[in-house]
Amino acid sequence: MEATERVLFEGSVRHATSNADGAALDDAMEELGWRDALQADRAAAVSVLFECQGVTTTDSAALDWLLAGALGAPTDRTAVVLPSLRETSAPGRLDGGRCLVRGLASAALDRCDRVLVVIEGADGADGADGATVVGVEARQLERRRVHGLDQSLGLFEVAGEFELTVVASSRSTDWPSTLALGQLALGHQLVGSGRTMLEQARTHALERTQFGRPIGSFQAVRHRLAESLVALEAAAALLDAAWDDPSPVTAAMAKAFAGRSARTVARHCQQVLAGIGFTTEHPLHRSVRRTIVLDQLLGAGSVLTRTLGADILSSAALPAAFPL
Amino acid sequence: MELADFKAAVDDWLDAHEGDLAPTFAGIGTLDEQMAQLRKVMRLTYDAGFMRMGWPARVGGLEGSNLLRAYLGETLTARDLVEPGIYSMPEVLAPTMIDYAPPELAAAMVPRLLRGEEIWCQGFSEPGTGSNLASLACRATRTDAGWRINGQKVWTSLAQYAQRCVLLTRTGTTASAHKGITALFVDMDSAGITVRPIETMHGAQEFCEVFFDDVVVPLDRVLGEVDRGWSIAMDLLPYERSTALWHRAAYLRRRLEQLVAASPPGTLDPVAVGQATELLWAFRARSRATQRRLAAGETLGAETSVDKVLVATAEQAVFDLVGEGLGVEVTLGDDPASQRWRAEFLYSRAATIYGGSAEIQRNIIARRLLELGADR
Numbered sequence: 050m051e052a053t054e055r056v057l058f059e060g061s062v063r064h065a066t067s068n069a070d071g072a073a074l075d076d077a078m079e080e081l082g083w084r085d086a087l088q089a090d091r092a093a094a095v096s097v098l099f100e101c102q103g104v105t106t107t108d109s110a111a112l113d114w115l116l117a118g119a120l121g122a123p124t125d126r127t128a129v130v131l132p133s134l135r136e137t138s139a140p141g142r143l144d145g146g147r148c149l150v151r152g153l154a155s156a157a158l159d160r161c162d163r164v165l166v167v168i169e170g171a172d173g174a175d176g177a178d179g180a181t182v183v184g185v186e187a188r189q190l191e192r193r194r195v196h197g198l199d200q201s202l203g204l205f206e207v208a209g210e211f212e213l214t215v216v217a218s219s220r221s222t223d224w225p226s227t228l229a230l231g232q233l234a235l236g237h238q239l240v241g242s243g244r245t246m247l248e249q250a251r252t253h254a255l256e257r258t259q260f261g262r263p264i265g266s267f268q269a270v271r272h273r274l275a276e277s278l279v280a281l282e283a284a285a286a287l288l289d290a291a292w293d294d295p296s297p298v299t300a301a302m303a304k305a306f307a308g309r310s311a312r313t314v315a316r317h318c319q320q321v322l323a324g325i326g327f328t329t330e331h332p333l334h335r336s337v338r339r340t341i342v343l344d345q346l347l348g349a350g351s352v353l354t355r356t357l358g359a360d361i362l363s364s365a366a367l368p369a370a371f372p373l
Numbered sequence: 374m375e376l377a378d379f380k381a382a383v384d385d386w387l388d389a390h391e392g393d394l395a396p397t398f399a400g401i402g403t404l405d406e407q408m409a410q411l412r413k414v415m416r417l418t419y420d421a422g423f424m425r426m427g428w429p430a431r432v433g434g435l436e437g438s439n440l441l442r443a444y445l446g447e448t449l450t451a452r453d454l455v456e457p458g459i460y461s462m463p464e465v466l467a468p469t470m471i472d473y474a475p476p477e478l479a480a481a482m483v484p485r486l487l488r489g490e491e492i493w494c495q496g497f498s499e500p501g502t503g504s505n506l507a508s509l510a511c512r513a514t515r516t517d518a519g520w521r522i523n524g525q526k527v528w529t530s531l532a533q534y535a536q537r538c539v540l541l542t543r544t545g546t547t548a549s550a551h552k553g554i555t556a557l558f559v560d561m562d563s564a565g566i567t568v569r570p571i572e573t574m575h576g577a578q579e580f581c582e583v584f585f586d587d588v589v590v591p592l593d594r595v596l597g598e599v600d601r602g603w604s605i606a607m608d609l610l611p612y613e614r615s616t617a618l619w620h621r622a623a624y625l626r627r628r629l630e631q632l633v634a635a636s637p638p639g640t641l642d643p644v645a646v647g648q649a650t651e652l653l654w655a656f657r658a659r660s661r662a663t664q665r666r667l668a669a670g671e672t673l674g675a676e677t678s679v680d681k682v683l684v685a686t687a688e689q690a691v692f693d694l695v696g697e698g699l700g701v702e703v704t705l706g707d708d709p710a711s712q713r714w715r716a717e718f719l720y721s722r723a724a725t726i727y728g729g730s731a732e733i734q735r736n737i738i739a740r741r742l743l744e745l746g747a748d749r
Contacts, residue, residue, distance in 0.1 A: 289662065361647070
C-alpha cells in the first residue's frame with residue numbers, strides 16, 4: 050500500500066471501528082473493501098484493522114476471514130474454530146473414524162452458516178500428511194456463549210463430534226502458518242488495547258490534581274506512563290518486523306511480547322487511574338478485560354515465551370534474526 | 374551502492390581478510406589492546422573503502438545510505454572484531470562535525486577519525502553536571518588569543534587516547550543555562566589539559582576526568598554558533614541512540630547465542646531466556662525502524678529515547694542470564710573467557726546509567742512524547 054493510500058485506509062478503518070461493532074462492523078468492513086485489502090496487502094490490512102479494534106475495544110468477523118482465507122476456504126459466513134483458551138494446537142482430533150472438536154469461536158459464529166475445523170494429524174483428501182481442514186454446518190457444533198471475564202467479546206465455547214462422512218469439504222493445510230497469522234492479528238489488537246489504556250491514563254494524569262498540581266507532574270506517575278509507551282512501541286516494532294517473514298516462531302514471539310507489553314500497560318495505567326479506573330464508571334476496565342483475554346487466545350503469552358526459551362535451550366540456537 | 378551489494382561485498386572482504394583483522398589477544402584484552410585492534414580494523418576497512426561508505430564526499434566519504442554504516446558495524450561486531458562501544462563513537466562525533474564544523478575543518482579531520490588515525494572524545498558531563506547537562510560550568514572566555522578554558526569534565530570516554538575533544542563550554546552566565554553553551558573542537562595536546570583515567574568496576578580505564586587550566590583554543594574552532602551549543606548537544610544525542618545501538622544489538626545477539634551454547638544444562642530458566650530473546654528481538658526491530666527512518670531522511674529526536682530504554686533493558690536482561698547460566702565463570706573464573714564474561718556482566722550494570730540515565734530517558738519520553746508538561 051502506498052503511503053497516501055494507507056493513510057486513507059487507516060482513516061476509513063478508524064472511522065468504522067469508532068462507530069460500529071460486531072455485525073455492523075462486518076458490514077462497514079465490507080463497504081470499505083477490507084477483504085480486498087487483505088488480498089492486496091495482508092500486513093497493512095491486518096495491522097491497521099486489528100490495532101483499531103484494540104483501540105476501540107470492538108470486534109468483527111475479521112479474524113475468521115483472515116484464518117479462513119489462510120486455510121484456502123471461501124470466507125463468506127464462515128467461522129473458524131479457534132484452539133481452546135491458552136492453547137495453540139488445532140481444535141480437532143481424530144478418534145477412530147470420528148472427529149472430536151473442542152475449542153473457541155469468535156462472536157461472529159452467530160452470523161455464520163459454515164464452520165471450518167482444523168484436524169491435527171489427519172491425512173487430507175489429497176493424501177498429504179499434516180493437518181486437514183474440514184468444513185461443517187455451523188449447527189453441527191454445540192455452542193455456549195461465554196460471559197466470563199470479558200462478556201462483550203462474545204466468545205463461544207464450541208464442541209462437537211461427527212463422522213468424517215458428513216464433512217462438506219476437506220483439504221490438507223498448514224496449521225502453524227495459519228495460527229501465525231492469527232497471532233500477529235491479535236498482537237496488533239493487544240497493542241491497540243494498550244494504546245487506549247495509555248491515553249486514558251495520560252488524560253487522567255493531566256486532569257487530576259493533588260497537592261495543588263496535576264498528578265502527571267509527579268515523576269512516579271510520569272515514569273509509569275513512559276514505561277508503558279516504551280512497551281507499546283517495542284511491541285509494535287516487533288509485530289511490524291514479524292510481517293517480513295510471518296513464520297510460526299516470529300509470530301509467537303511477537304504475540305507473546307505484545308501480550309506482555311499490554312499487560313504491563315494495564316498494570317501501570319490502572320495504578321495511575323487508581324480508584325476511578327477500578328470502577329465500571331470509567332472505560333478502562335473494558336480494555337483491561339480485553340487485554341487479559343487476548344493475551345491467552347491463540348496461545349497464552351506466558352506459554353509461548355516458555356516454549357520459545359525451551360526450544361532455544363534444547364537446540365542451543367536463537368531464532369532467525371530479521372536482517373537490516 | 375545498494376545495501377544488498379554492500380553486504381555481500383563487505384562480508385566477502387571480511388572473510389578473505391579474516392587473518393589480518395583478527396584480534397591478537399584472547400578474551401576481552403586490555404583497553405590498550407582493544408584500542409589497537411580498533412585502529413587496525415578501522416584502517417583496513419577504511420583503506421578497502423567500506424568505512425568510507427555512508428559518509429558524505431566532502432569529508433572523504435563515498436556517499437550512500439546510513440544503512441551501509443549500520444551494516445558495517447553490525448557485521449564487525451557480530452564477528453567479534455571490534456568492541457561496539459568504542460567502535461561506535463564516530464557515529465556520534467562525525468555527524469556533529471559534518472553538521473556544525475567549518476567545512477574545511479570537517480574535511481580535514483573526519484577522515485582521520487574514520488581511518489582510526491585519531492580517537493576523539495566527547496566532553497559533556499562534569500562533576501556537578503550529570504543528568505542536568507544544561508547546568509555545565511566549564512568556562513570558555515573569549516580573548517584575543519582565542520578561547521581560554523577553565524574547568525573540569527568527567528566520564529569522558531577514551532580521553533587518554535584522544536587527539537581531539539568535542540567540548541561543551543559555558544560562555545554565558547551560569548543562569549543562562551542551555552542558552553549560554555558553546556561547543557568547541559579542542560586539540561587534546563593543548564597546554565593546560567590534564568587527563569586522569571578512572572578505573573571502573575569492570576576493570577577498565579574507559580572513563581576519565583579531564584582538567585582544563587587556562588587552555589587556549591583558536592577562535593575558529595567553534596562548532597555551530599557561540600552560545601548555541603545546546604542545539605548541537607540535542608542533535609548529537611539522537612545519533613548516540615541510533616546507529617550505535619544497532620551495532621550494540623549485534624553484540625547482544627552474539628553474546629546471547631554464546632551464552633545458550635556455553636551454559637550447563639539446567640542453569641537457565643526457559644521463561645527468562647524466552648523473555649530476554651523477545652525483548653532483544655523487539656529492540657532490534659525498533660532499532661531497525663529507526664535506521665530506516667534515518668535512511669528516508671527523517672530527523673531523529675526524542676523518540677530515540679525509546680530505543681535507549683530498550684537497549685539498556687535488553688542488555689541487562691541478557692547479562693542477568695549470564696549471571697545465572699555462567700554464574701560460576703562470572704564469579705570464580707580467571708581464564709580469559711571468564712574474565713570477559715565477568716567484565717561484560719559488570720559493564721551491563723551501567724547500561725541504565727551512561728548516555729543519559731534510564732530516568733532521564735523516561736523524563737524525555739514523558740515530556741516530549743507523552744506531552745505531560747513540566748515535571749514541577
